[in-house]
Amino acid sequence: MTKNKAIILDRDGVLIEDKDYAYKIEDFELLPGVIDGLKLLNKKFLFFIVTNQSGIGRGYYTIEDFHNFNNYLIEILKQKKIEILKTYFCPHIREDNCDCRKPKTKFVDEITKEFNVDMKRSWMIGDHPSDIQFGINAGCKTIFLTTGHGDKHIDELETVKIKPTMICNNFFIAAKEIMRRL
């Protein structure tokens, strides 16, 4: 059976504006190029969100707040005929030393098993060095987006010697690059 290809998406700073621990609908803002980019990738890839949500562990918002906010995003995408198959979130803080916080790959193992995904032909898109490290750990290709916090962290890639497959400044450009490399 042919395996599926996936795009694993960080959420904040990739799909939506990263407004530091956002959970209120009024703070919801899609980033430019996201809808068109996802539409372009739609036929070839399954979509997943993997997001670190330490705001829960810090007590800034509840798991329910998280779901309300995230479901709003899922619903908006659905209206554009884009389906996120599943959202995986880590509610912990770094100090909890859990198994699910990116760059740890617990969620990759779950995606691989549940959805028969070939990680080698899949991509991780993120705006933080830990997203890229996560993608590398998962064995997929990676795109560092300079949207969100990406601009702030781009120099760290150099310092910690993490090399993404590509660096892009807009989601739609990232999507076109992925399609070019199919």
Ligand SMILES: [Mg+2]
């Ligand atoms: Mg992010």
Ligand SMILES: [Zn+2]
């Ligand atoms: Zn966790």
